[in-house]
Amino acid sequence: MFWLVPSLSLAAQARYRVTTDGAWFYQEPGGKRLARLARGAIVVGGESQDTWQGVTVEGWIFVTSVGPTPRAGYDLAVSRAPEENLRSAPAGALIGKLPQGFLLNKVAEGTSGNWVHVLRAGWVEKSAVEAVAQVASTRAAVADSDTGGLTPGRRPRGPETPGQRSGVNAPDTSASPSAPVDPSRVESARRTVLYRAPEGAPAGTLAPSAPLRVLGRSGDWTRVELEGWVKSADLEIAPPGVLMGITAAELRTDPQRYAGQVLRWTLQYIAEQQADELRPEIPNGSRYFLARGPLPEHGFVYVIVPEAKRAQLESLSPLATIQVTARVRTGRTRFLGNPVLDLISLETLP
Template sequence: MQVSRIVPSLLAVLSLATPSQRGGSRYRVTADNAWFFQDVAGRRIARLARGATLAGGATRNDWIQVTLDGWIFSTSVGKSDKPEFDLLVTRTPNENLRAAPAGPLVAELAEGFGLKRATPDSSGRWQHVTREGWVQRSALAPVADVVATRTAVTSDSDNVQGGPTAPPAARGGGGGGDTARVDSSRAQPLRMTTLYRAPDGPEAGTIATETPLRVLSRNGEWTRVQFEGWVKGGDLQAAPAGVLVGVTAAELRAEPQRYLGQVLRWNLEFIAIQKADDLRPDIPSGSSYVLARGPLPERGFVYIVVPENRLPAFRALTPLATVQVTARVRNGRSRYLGNPVVDLISLEGGGGTP
């Protein structure tokens, strides 16, 4: 007589990091106005964008060696006269380095900043470049890995008199295959980790170790997750009808089609009124638009298309004034510069409602 013995389920963890990630540490910039230094305690040579991801290397006391890796306009760099670099930034006073062509901001590079070419070398208007330097440890946080849960259930058959165990082929139905099942839609953090609203976007909170997560999608080093929880009803308020609040510019850049035509309410920092040019084909050439920074506390740029008869309210503002606007999304990620473009509906604060 034979009986079946069920081996208990086994819980294991599988790293979801890509091969390139396993080769070294990665860090995210967590401080505003963080600096990239030429050497430990040396000269500050570039300003880093909060949320940017950097490849890490050696450490020295309170310093971490990092590599800037990104894309810059080909017309903004020229051949370097320094043997240690291939290119120099030629645009005055500075130019943006982005994580991908028209992607999230990584750093602001001053004129004369030295760079090395990277592979792939270029993509249309864009040049792929790198530069090594140092950042203070206090301005960085390690990028946490995410793990998936794996459940293995096997059965074994023994003769109650101690007979020989059936060979693997017989136990597995002749296939000899692995009976382990990996549920790739479930995961949990390896350690306390930061939750972001969008890739390279602002922080939304912190997730504790072993919090059950549902994996919705993956994009490069990023994994989009979902989890359930509870808050006190007294801490909630109803959102305005037909208006989205709390949406970040990073979310628009990540999913421009999702937000096309949606109405948003944003707090922005007014910078200037400008005229559209060839780099902003989403706005009719020669039309006026408002250049703003935000939505706060984000530091990226937003273009607000404003009718001529409503510009006086913006002309009355002083630069860096904080305003609240309600606007409709024209393009979540503009063609060349990757900044959101919105059409003004109303202006509140700073200069009043136009």
């Protein structure tokens, strides 16, 4: 006969999910409003007071959007006006919008490319959050052949260790309690195709039970992050100040985030055009070319060509594959929603 005996302890700190979009993050209970949090954001709980819950907000923010601060007890302050996004991971799901001047502490070893890992303690109203479920660990109790079984809720007592008095607890050698359930941690249920963007071309295949982290959701699609290892010789290091691996879908979703950033894309050249009043994001009369990408995405991209680079276009044939380094003018045009880039350099690929 077997019994499942629940462990007496749960994982340490409680976690809460924000249930109200735009919920205020306060400096102290009933005090100054500091920032707004996004619905679905996960925060770590602290002490509580009446209708208030202490929380710690942790996430990632652009390095260029923060700077050092002289304020005691803090490392950084948001420098971008009027506000900047805090995300669950580099380019991950939105946690909240932090106004200029918002104070932060940097997490040790907390940098990843153009991102910095930060946190801030504060308060929220209890009505704006809900507890994330936690799971108690369980342990199987083996039947005692002499007594015929165990009384539910009791543990057998083995022989006393020399020097140990009866009634004194032995060191706890049981398995560690389970960690809290994290809704952002999932696994692939079967062999699954990985796409660069919703409705885009396949980028690879995931094996069953591949560990994934959820960064965001859109309709029937879920954006995930996969952690693993590749051979160093198979990697290409991005030049300083150049973003790689950014999709057009990311630009359309958060155009202000990437405005002015330099990125490298592989595109399929279609044709050269001249701008008119129907494309207000491109100076009227400017030369630009229409392309698809970044490959394997199928959406359209407008790339403005400076006078010094126009000669390179003459040698391009339609549907040629090219690699461009360009600065983002806008991530999404007003009428068609296509990214607009300013060309810096262009290279024809085989």
